[in-house]
Amino acid sequence: MGLNTSSNQGVSSILGQNMRQREESHINLLYVKIVGVRNLRKADLLTQSDCYVSLWLPTASARKFRTKTIQNCKNPVWNETFCYTIDSRAKNMLELKVCDEDRFSKDDDLCIIYFDIAKLRVGHKVRMKFLLNPQEQEELEVEFTLQNTLDSPENITTNGVLVSREVSCLEVNGQAKKLEQQSTKEELTLTVKGSYEETQKIVLDADSGFRTRDPIVFHCARNNQTTLDVALPNKMCCINSSKEESVPLNSPPFHEEIKIAKGKTFDLHISAKDWPKDLDVRLGFDLCKEEQDFLCKRKKYVAAALKKVLQLEEDLQDHEVPVVAITTTGGGTRSLAAMYGSLLGLQKLNILDSVSYITGLSGTTWTMVDLYEDANWSQKYLAEAIDKARKHVTKCKINGLSMDHLKYYYNELKKRRQQGYKTSFVDLWGLLLEYMLHDENDCHKLSDQREAVNEGQNPLPIYTAINLKKNYSAQDFKEWLEFTPYEVGFWKYGAFIRPEDFGSEFFMGRLMKKCPESRICYMEGLWSSIFSFDLMYFWNATFDSEDFWHRWTRDRVKNIEEDPVLYTKPHEIETRTLTPAGPLSAAFRDVLTGRPTVAEFPNFLRGFQLHNEYLENEHFSTWKDTVLDTFPNKLAETAEDPLSLADTGFFINTSCPPLLIPQRKVDVILHLNYSGCSQTQPLDLIERYVSKQGIPFPRIQLSEEDRKNLKECYLFEDAESPRAPIVVFFPLVNDTFKKYKAPGVERSPTEMEEGEVDVSSPCTPYGTNELSFSEENFDKLVKMTDYNIQNNENMIVQALCRAVEKRKQQASMHHKGAFIKGKEF
Numbered sequence: 171m172g173l174n175t176s177s178n179q180g181v182s183s184i185l186g187q188n189m190r191q192r193e194e195s196h197i198n199l200l201y202v203k204i205v206g207v208r209n210l211r212k213a214d215l216l217t218q219s220d221c222y223v224s225l226w227l228p229t230a231s232a233r234k235f236r237t238k239t240i241q242n243c244k245n246p247v248w249n250e251t252f253c254y255t256i257d258s259r260a261k262n263m264l265e266l267k268v269c270d271e272d273r274f275s276k277d278d279d280l281c282i283i284y285f286d287i288a289k290l291r292v293g294h295k296v297r298m299k300f301l302l303n304p305q306e307q308e309e310l311e312v313e314f315t316l317q318n319t320l321d322s323p324e325n326i327t328t329n330g331v332l333v334s335r336e337v338s339c340l341e342v343n344g345q346a347k348k349l350e351q352q353s354t355k356e357e358l359t360l361t362v363k364g365s366y367e368e369t370q371k372i373v374l375d376a377d378s379g380f381r382t383r384d385p386i387v388f389h390c391a392r393n394n395q396t397t398l399d400v401a402l403p404n405k406m407c408c409i410n411s412s413k414e415e416s417v418p419l420n421s422p423p424f425h426e427e428i429k430i431a432k433g434k435t436f437d438l439h440i441s442a443k444d445w446p447k448d449l450d451v452r453l454g455f456d457l458c459k460e461e462q463d464f465l466c467k468r469k470k471y472v473a474a475a476l477k478k479v480l481q482l483e484e485d486l487q488d489h490e491v492p493v494v495a496i497t498t499t500g501g502g503t504r505s506l507a508a509m510y511g512s513l514l515g516l517q518k519l520n521i522l523d524s525v526s527y528i529t530g531l532s533g534t535t536w537t538m539v540d541l542y543e544d545a546n547w548s549q550k551y552l553a554e555a556i557d558k559a560r561k562h563v564t565k566c567k568i569n570g571l572s573m574d575h576l577k578y579y580y581n582e583l584k585k586r587r588q589q590g591y592k593t594s595f596v597d598l599w600g601l602l603l604e605y606m607l608h609d610e611n612d613c614h615k616l617s618d619q620r621e622a623v624n625e626g627q628n629p630l631p632i633y634t635a636i637n638l639k640k641n642y643s644a645q646d647f648k649e650w651l652e653f654t655p656y657e658v659g660f661w662k663y664g665a666f667i668r669p670e671d672f673g674s675e676f677f678m679g680r681l682m683k684k685c686p687e688s689r690i691c692y693m694e695g696l697w698s699s700i701f702s703f704d705l706m707y708f709w710n711a712t713f714d715s716e717d718f719w720h721r722w723t724r725d726r727v728k729n730i731e732e733d734p735v736l737y738t739k740p741h742e743i744e745t746r747t748l749t750p751a752g753p754l755s756a757a758f759r760d761v762l763t764g765r766p767t768v769a770e771f772p773n774f775l776r777g778f779q780l781h782n783e784y785l786e787n788e789h790f791s792t793w794k795d796t797v798l799d800t801f802p803n804k805l806a807e808t809a810e811d812p813l814s815l816a817d818t819g820f821f822i823n824t825s826c827p828p829l830l831i832p833q834r835k836v837d838v839i840l841h842l843n844y845s846g847c848s849q850t851q852p853l854d855l856i857e858r859y860v861s862k863q864g865i866p867f868p869r870i871q872l873s874e875e876d877r878k879n880l881k882e883c884y885l886f887e888d889a890e891s892p893r894a895p896i897v898v899f900f901p902l903v904n905d906t907f908k909k910y911k912a913p914g915v916e917r918s919p920t921e922m923e924e925g926e927v928d929v930s931s932p933c934t935p936y937g938t939n940e941l942s943f944s945e946e947n948f949d950k951l952v953k954m955t956d957y958n959i960q961n962n963e964n965m966i967v968q969a970l971c972r973a974v975e976k977r978k979q980q981a982s983m984h985h986k987g988a989f990i991k992g993k994e995f
Contacts, residue, residue, distance in 0.1 A: 196258040197321045197393065198292060200230070203313035204237050204266075205297070206247035209306050213270035213278050218242045220272075221280075223310070226265040227287075228806050229779050230254040231395035232364025239271045255319065255393055259326055260333050261780040261802040262287035263743065268302065268310060282748040283310065284801065288782055289736040290316040299733040302747060324392050327679070329453040329664040330787045332778040334679040336392040339445040340365070340419065341385040344372055345437045358428075358436060361399040362419075365390035366677035366777070389445060389677055391777070398440065400428055450681035451774055452657070452666040455789045457833050460620075460656040465493075467626025468526050475523035480971060489981045492837035492973035494525045496629070497826045498844065499852045500532025500698070500819045501902075503563055503943065504929075504936040504951070505844035508902060509537040510559055511952035512842050514552045515959025521966060522548055522629075527836065529632040529825035531818045534844070535697040536607055538631050539690055542619040542655075548628045556952060562607050564945050570605040586692070590685040591673060592812070596769040600695025606941060607694075614690045616669040619655035630654060633697050634825045635815045638768060639798075639808055644821040647796040647808075651815065652828045653693070660775070661831055662793035667774050678777035696769040699817045741783040743800060768814040775809040792863055822859060824852040830865050832893070837973035840966070841899045842955075846938045849880055849901035866894035881905055883962035885969055892976060896969045900958060902929050907954045913961045927954045 204223050213219040221243065224236040231254060240246035256262050264285045270278040281302045290296065295315045302308040327334040342360060358372040365388040372386065390396055397416040417426050423441035452458065457465075472494070473486045496516075498509060509530075516522040530538045541547045541555060569575070579601045583593050591597075604612050622628050633653040637660075638644060649662055659666030667676070675683035726749040738744075780802045784790055790799075798804040818825065823845050829836045843849050850872060857870045868886040876884075880901045888894040908925040911917050917925055927950045928934045935947045943951070959966075 197319050197323050198256050198258055199317045199319045200227075200254040200256050200262075200287060200290075201251055201313075201315040201317070202254070202264065203251040203315075204248045205311035205313055206245065206249070207268060207308070207310050208245050209303075209308045210244050210246065210268075211280060211303065211306065211308060212244075213280060218244050219270040219280070221246045222269055222271060223248070224267045224269060225252055226267070226803070227254050227256070227262060228364075228803055229260040229262045230256045233395070233397060241271075255321065255395060256287060257324070257326070257333075257335070257393065258288070259328070259782055260335075261743075261782050261784060263802045265803055266300075266310065266312065279750050281310075282750070283730075284743070284746045284748070284803070286743045286745070287314075287316070288742045289738060290314050292316050292318055296734065296736070300745070300747070301730055301733070321393070327449060327453060328781050329455065330781055331663050331784045331790045332453060332665055332775070333781050334449060334451075334453065334778060335394075337389055337445045337447070337678050337680065338392045338442045340388040340390060340398075340422070340440065340442045342388070342398065343385050343439040345439075359399075359401045360386055360388075361401070362388040362390060362396055363399070364394055364396055366675075366682050389680075389682070391678065392444070398426075398438075400438075445680075447680045449679040450667065450671065451676060451679040452659070453664055453679070454666075455661070455664045455833065458657050458666065461630065461654070464623055464626055464630055464656075465526065468629070469626075471523045471626055472526060475520055476970060476974065479520055479524065479967060480974065486974065487981075490974060490977045492970065492977055493527070493835050494838045494840070494970065494973070495527035495529065495829045495834075495836045496525055496840045496842060497529045497824060497829055498531070498534040498842045499823045499825070500534060500817065501823075501844040501846055502533045502698075502700075502938045503941055504846065504902075504938060505533035506536045506559065507563060507943065507948055507951045508844045508955045509534045509842065510552065510556050511955030511957075512900065512959050513537075513541075514556065514952070515956040516840075517548070517552055518956070518960060519963050519966070521963075521970075524970065525629045525840070527632060527829060527834070528629045529634060529828050530697075531634045531823070531825040532698045532700075534825070535633050535694055536603065538633070539614075539694055540607065542622045542628070542631055543614055545621040546627055547622065560945060560948050563943050563948050565606075565942070567606055567941050570602055575605060590675075590683065591688070592770050594769060595701055595767045596695050596699045597692055598695075599699065599701065600692040603694045603698070604689075604691035608691075612689065612691055615687045616653060616655060616672075616690060616693055617687060618690075623655060632825070632828045633693070634818050634828060635697055635769075636818045636821055638765070638814045638816055638820075639811070640814065642797070644816075647798060648821045649796065650793065650818075650827045651813070653697075661828075662790060663775060663778075664789055665775055665778070671774070673771050674774075675772045676774040676776055696815055697817065699767075699769055699815070701765075701767045741786045743785070743802075765816075768816055770812040770814055773809055773811060773813045778809060780805060792865060795859075795863060822852060822855045824856045826856050827860075829895070830860060830867065836895050837976065838896045838898065838969050841897055843899070843901045845902070846934075846936075849903065850877060853897075853899055866891045868894050868897055870897075870899075882958045883965045885965050887969075887972065892980065896972055898962075898966055898969050900955075900962070902955070903958075904929055904954055905958075906961060907957045910957070910961070912957065913963070924950065924953075927951060929954075 202225060207221060210219050210221055220239055220241040222237050222239040224234050226234045235252050237248045237250045240248070264287055266283040266285065268280045270280055272278065283300050295313065297311065297313045300310045300312065302310060324336040340362065359369060360372065361369045367388050370386045370388070397418050399416040419440065423439065426438045426440065428436040428438060469488055469491045473491050476482065476491070477485060498505065513522060516525070528538060540559060544550070547555060579598060582601055583597060586593050586597060619631060623630050631654065635651045636644065637649040637651050639647040649660060651658070651660055653669065655669065657666040658669055658672045670687045671681060671684070673688055674681055674685045727746055729744045729746050732745055785800065798808065826839065826841070829839055841853060843852060845852055853870055857867055860867045866888070868888040870886055872884070880903045882900065882903060882905050884899045886897040886899065904927045907927065909917055911921055911924065929936055935943065936951060
C-alpha cells in the first residue's frame with residue numbers, strides 16, 4: 171500500500187529550531203466496508219436515486235474511491251471493501267459521500283459524513299450505522315477494521331499541529347518502439363495525484379527507438395496510496411490490454427507496457443527512492459533565533475531610554491526591561507502622514523528608543539517601508555524623512571499614468587510572470603505605489619531590512635495580511651499572516667519561511683521551485699490591497715452580522731450519534747453530517763463573496779498534514795477562529811490552494827495580533843488609530859475578537875460621552891490579568907491642538923487657523939481615497955499627531971512605569987517561588 175522503499179532514512183533535523191520533535195509513526199491498515207443504505211431519499215423526480223458512495227481519506231491517498239452505482243433503488247447494498255494504509259499520528263478524517271449519479275448533469279451530493287478514524291481501536295471490527303435523516307430513518311451502514319501492518323514505519327517531523335511526512339522521489343523512464351510517421355506530435359500525459367508535480371508530459375514522435383532523455387520525476391508522501399495515471403490527448407490509453415486507466419504504485423521498481431496505438435507500445439520503468447531533503451519551513455512556536463538575538467540587543471537601547479525617561483537612579487536588569495510596541499491602523503495616505511507625526515512626537519520625548527516592535531498594515535506599511543530603507547532611521551531626527559514623505563504625498567499622481575510609466579508597468583509585470591509569479595491588479599497597484607512613494611525604481615526587498623535591525627538599533631517591523639478563501643467571507647475564514655525581515659509565517663500553524671523564499675513553491679515543507687524575492691513595492695501593494703472587498707464586507711460594515719446570509723448560503727452541518735457509541739478522547743472530532751447548499755444558494759454565495767482581485771502566492775503549507783491532536787494544541791486553539799478549523803480535510807484543501815492575501819482592514823483595521831503572541835511578551839501597546847470612520851471601532855473589534863479567543867487583553871471601557879467627544883489619549887489596563895498588555899490608545903482627534911501649538915503653549919489669535927485640522931467631518935481633506943494632500947494639509951496632520959503624543963507624555967510614562975513595576979513583581983514572585991520550592995526539598 172503506497173510507496174514502499176527499503177530505506178528508512180528520516181528527514182534531517184534543522185539546527186536551532188525549537189518545538190519540533192521526531193516521532194515514530196504507527197502504520198496501520200484500515201478496511202472500510204460499505205455495506206448499504208436504508209430508506210434512501212428520492213433525489214430524482216420520477217425514479218429512485220441512482221446511488222453510489224465515494225470515500226476520501228486525504229492523509230492516506232489523494233485519490234477518491236467509490237462504489238459501483240446501484241440504479242433506481244431505495245435500499246442499495248454494496249458490501250464493497252476498500253483498504254487504506256494510515257499513519258495514526260496524522261488526523262485521519264474519512265469523508266463518506268452519498269451521491270446520486272446523473273447522466274446529463276453534475277452528480278448530486280445527498281449527504282457527506284465526516285468520521286474520525288482515531289475512534290477505532292487496532293484489532294477490532296466495528297459495524298457503524300450513521301443516521302442521515304432521523305425523520306425518514308435514512309442510514310448508511312459501514313464496517314470498519316483497523317489492523318497492524320508489517321510495513322516499516324516512517325519518521326515524521328511535527329510541531330504538534332502540522333505533520334511533515336517523508337518524501338519519496340518517483341522516477342519514470344519511458345521507451346517507445348518505432349512509431350509510424352505522424353503529422354503532429356502526440357503527448358503522453360502522466361499524472362500522480364497528490365504529488366508536487368501532479369502532471370508531466372512526454373512528447374511522442376516517429377523517431378526510431380524513442381526514449382525519455384531524463385527520468386520523469388514525481389515527489390510524493392512516502393506511504394501515500396497513489397497511482398500513475400496515463401493518458402493521451404482525447405483518449406485514455408489501454409494498460410496491459412485491460413481498459414484500466416491507471417497504474418497502482420504498490421512496490422516499485424517495476425515495468426508497465428502502455429498501448430498507445432494498435433500494435434504500438436510504450437514501456438515505462440518505474441522506481442522510487444527516498445528524498446531526504448531537509449525542511450525549508452521552520453516548524454515551531456518559539457521566536458526564531460534571529461528575533462531572539464534582536465530582542466537581546468534591543469534591550470540595551472530600551473533600558474537606556476527608560477532610565478532617562480523614567481528618571482531612574484539605577485540601570486534596569488534584563489528581566490526588568492518591558493517590551494513596548496507600537497500598533498497602527500490603516501487609512502491610506504492619511505495613515506502614512508499621521509504615523510510620521512506620531513513617531514516624531516515619540517522621538518522628541520525620547521520614548522521611541524524604548525519601543526521594540528512596530529506593526530503596520532495598509533498605509534502605515536508605506537511609512538515603515540520608507541523608514542527602514544535607512545538602517546539607522548530612529549537614531550536620526552525624523553524631520554528629513556518627513557520632508558521626503560511630504561514631497562511624495564504632495565506631488566501630482568496623474569503622471570503615474572503616462573505612456574512611459576504604463577510601458578514600464580507592462581514590462582515589469584511581464585518580467586514578474588517570467589520569474590514564476592502569478593500577477594494581478596494588486597501587482598499593478600504596487601507599481602503605482604512605487605511611483606507615488608519613491609523617486610525612482612525601488613529595488614529594496616523585505617530581507618534588506620535586516621540591516622536596520624541586526625544590531626537592535628531600530629524597533630523590529632512587523633507587516634500584516636490575512637489569508638482568505640474563495641467562497642467564504644472574511645468573517646468566516648481568515649488567517650493572520652505576518653511578515654518580518656527575518657520570517658514570514660502563520661502563528662496558528664507554527665510554520666515560517668524566510669522572506670527570500672516567499673513566493674517560491676514548497677511541498678511537505680521542502681523548497682521545490684525558487685523564485686526571486688519580490689521587490690518591496692509588490693509587498694506594499696499586497697499589504698494595502700484595497701481591491702479585495704466583496705459584498706459581504708459592505709454588509710458587515712453596515713450590520714456587523716452575517717446571520718441572514720448564513721441562513722441562505724451555508725452548508726447545513728450537524729453532529730450525529732453513532733451506533734454503536736464509540737469511546738472518544740478529547741482530541742477526537744465528533745461525527746458530523748454535512749448537507750451541501752443547493753445550486754441557488756451556492757450561486758448566491760459566489761456573488762456575495764466574489765472578490766475583484768486578490769494577491770495570490772504559492773502556499774508554503776502545501777503537502778503538510780494535520781497532527782492527530784492538533785485541536786488540543788494550545789497554539790492552534792488560540793487562533794482557531796474559522797468555520798473550517800474542525801474540518802481537517804477542508805483545511806488540507808486550503809493548504810493546497812494558493813495563498814489569497816489581502817489588507818487586514820477587510821476584517822479588522824488593526825495590526826495588533828502579532829503583538830498578542832505570548833512568546834513576544836509585550837507589556838505596553840501604543841495603539842495609534844488613523845481610521846477614517848469610528849475612531850474606537852478598530853480597538854473595540856480587536857478587544858471583542860481576542861476575548862473570544864481567550865487572549866489576555868484589557869477591557870475597552872469608554873463612557874458614551876467619551877465616545878461622542880474623544881480625548882487625545884486613554885489608558886486601559888487589566889490589573890487582574892498579569893499577561894494582559896497595557897494599552898495606551900491614541901484616536902485621531904483634534905482636541906486641544908485647536909488652542910495649543912505645543913503642550914502648554916497657547917496659540918495667538920493669528921495662529922488659530924493653524925489649529926484647524928478637520929479629521930472627522932464628511933468633507934475632510936484626509937479621506938482614505940485621497941492619494942495627495944496639499945503641503946499645508948500634510949504639515950497640519952503631522953503637527954497635530956506629533957502634538958497629541960507630546961501632550962500625553964504623562965499617560966505614556968505612567969504605562970511604562972506600570973510595566974516596569976509588573977516586571978519586577980513577576981521576577982520577585984518567581985524568585986520567591988523558587989526559594990520556597992528549594993526550601994521544601
